[in-house]
Amino acid sequence: MAIFEKSLQTKIQIDDTERLECVLENSQNINNHTEYILRVQRGQNKENRWTVSRRYRDFAALHVSLQQANINLPIPPKKFIGNMQPSFVAERQTALQNYINEVLKHQVLSLSLQVRSFLDPSNYLSISDYNGIYVLLKKLVIGFNMLLEQALQTISIALRGDGQFELKSALPDIGWRIRKHYFLVNELESQMNCLLSWQSYGPDCILHSKDLQIAFKSLQNISHPYIDKILSIHTLETGAYIVRNIHENGSIRDLLYGTEYNKNYLAKYGNPKVRKPFTNGQISHYGYQILQALKFLHEKGLCHGHLHPGNITIENQRVLLLDIENFLMGVPSLYRPFLLELKRTSNAEAIDVYCFGQTLYEMSFGMPLKTYYCDVYPDGIPHDLESVLRLCLSSTASKHSGPTLEQLLQHPFFTHSSPNGLTPTCDTRAHLKFPLNIKDQLKTAVNVMEERLRIGQKMVRNAKKEVRIQEILNSEEEMKKQKRRVKRRESVWKSNSSLADVSMASSPSPPSPPTPPVPAAPAAPALAAPVALSSADTSRGALLSAICSFDKSRLARVASR
Incomplete structure (x- = not known):
């Protein structure tokens, strides 16, 4: 890269809708206070993992910033005495895990800047060094003000060159998008109040700036009875701003929950009463x-x-x-x-x-x-x-x-x-x-x-x-099945070893030398013949009986590869 070449990021690569998963892995004592180690993962890619250390007061500050949503969240109470004992730290770690799980369960909370900056400060807070002296609530306020200030400066410069609208004031976060800001502007010719929204480019934006501006001009000239008219739309280096008429009734969601369009998003849709x-x-x-x-x-x-x-x-x-x-x-x-x-x-x-x-x-x-x-x-x-x-x-x-x-x-x-x-x-x-x-x-x-x-x-x-697959491997039933298979294999080996011992014990011995003939009665040879045959057939009969008595049902079925 050349020395005077500017390196400007024109497209946000992070998808702000990706789900965050958080696990409190461990805790550690640092400077007479306890810090909890949070392992966070964004989306399904295992490479998007990192660790964040948070104190209990950080959780408490996050809870204060989310109270405007009017959602009941089970945060554990504060304890002044005995809060360093290992048993209490383990108990509080479990309670904080339940708390963060409940927060991430609500989509309206998980998409908010408060939760995102709490779990992913490197991508959602533009502060390089906290020095450990700011409470998280102050960090959130500073981070939001910095994002709003950047958008305000960009819009002010753009409107000066346009000459059609005048910037009056910034509106609160009336929408769910973190990187979208709303402003109240005044049309100079008709002196009519309008709504201006500033939005950064997302990860799916592939059109070049000139082509995008041409497409925006076509959208500005759109005419349809069921599509709202665009008064002005312009592309800038990092995003675009759009000016529309103000609809006092708000959106369909405002009508459903009986609220006004210019109120904070969390306060309107967190837990509406109407x-x-x-x-x-x-x-x-x-x-x-x-x-x-x-x-x-x-x-x-x-x-x-x-x-x-x-x-x-x-x-x-x-x-x-x-x-x-x-x-x-x-x-x-x-x-x-x-x-x-x-x-x-x-x-x-x-x-x-x-x-x-x-x-x-x-x-x-x-x-x-x-x-x-x-x-x-x-x-x-x-x-x-x-x-x-x-x-x-x-x-x-x-x-x-x-x-x-x-x-x-x-x-x-x-x-x-x-x-x-x-x-x-x-x-x-x-x-x-x-x-x-x-x-x-x-x-x-x-x-x-x-x-x-x-x-x-x-x-x-x-x-x-x-x-x-992991659940199957770790399930109790699978462990029992594996134990049964081991027992069956051991029984098969035992049966095979006993069969080998029997065959070795009943193996035929070498034939003895023939005895000299003895003169006897005519019936004597008939009696001597069965004795000689029985000694030879004994070993053979034992082997045959062992083979015939072998039980194939005792063998275990083994899947061949």
Whole structure:
């Protein structure tokens, strides 16, 4: 590398949706306090492992930062006296393991910056040296402020060159993405408040900066009744910013949980007190519009890939899809951990169908599905709605290819159900056109995304196989079987050794020299002959009887290689 050559990272290589697994391996006493050694693994790759040392006060600080989610977490209480005793340290280590397991069980918590920086500080905190003097809560605040400050500086410089919008203030983390920040801007011409979002490029972004800007211009000119309009979109070196109108009603998820769009993500969706599921008519009506928008994108060579209730809004009884640019930016999907568990869901259309099923489930029951498939539904659910959910989310659909968008549009739930007067008046003409060279690159981007998903699914399957094999080898039943096999083999060897001893003992002795003839009565030779024969046949008879009495059932079956 040349001396004056700049080394700038334009794409984030880390997938922020990869699951983290944490095991408290050990504890050690350092400077009159106890530190717990945490072994953390990201994803299924065993090379992505590292260790982190944390004190109890670090766990307590993490617990304080997560309280806004209103989720009951079982953190052990603090103890001032006797907290260095080995028995108490072992007991607390078990309690902290249960605590971190409960935290990682909730997706809304495991994807947060607080948990990620707690377990993976090298990738989620831009602080080089802590010197052991900051409490973890201060580290989190400093790290978040640094990320927000970097985004604020980037947006300020970009908007000065644009001259169309003026930056007013930063909004809290209203979305789940760690590397996405929201700002309130003012359009200079109309003096209207708008929402600006800044997003870094993800691991699946392969388009060059110029080609990406051309594709963004096509997206800005999109026209569809069920896709939200983009006011402005521009690419920068490390990411892109998008300006949209503010939807005061919020997203579908905000409507489901009765909250406002500009509140913190954890506070809104951690453990909402209000849950307002949609009616059967609303689900049918809005679901049909979502399918129409998805079908239009696929016809134009583009997929959504990030559909969930948080990026769908409703205005004038009409759905509007948001964040359609996420696919071009290569960022991971919210449902990617669930997609990795599926077997045949790897193409772009199948991904959108699965995400549509997850969205429909949350709209129906007012809560997200916590597993990657669902076969049991509450009583009273309409038969047509249950049929649609099973087509998208059943265990059978997860093992085989699910339905297509066209097949879902032809389902009776969307064709025969009455919209109950919810039909909007739409005069918007659908339009989206990409240049020919951009179309080819979009196909390549789709292939890259699908291939990375297939690789991840294969790694998950291999990891499950290893776990099953390890469980079989370590199971008690298998240990008992192995002991039985050893006993059988020992009995076989004993029987074989006893048979050899018998054969050696009963082996025929060398013949003795013949005795000289003795004159006797005529009957004497007849009596001497049987005596000579019996001594010769005794050894032969013993060998034959040992062979005949051998029991083949006592032999153990040994699988030949």
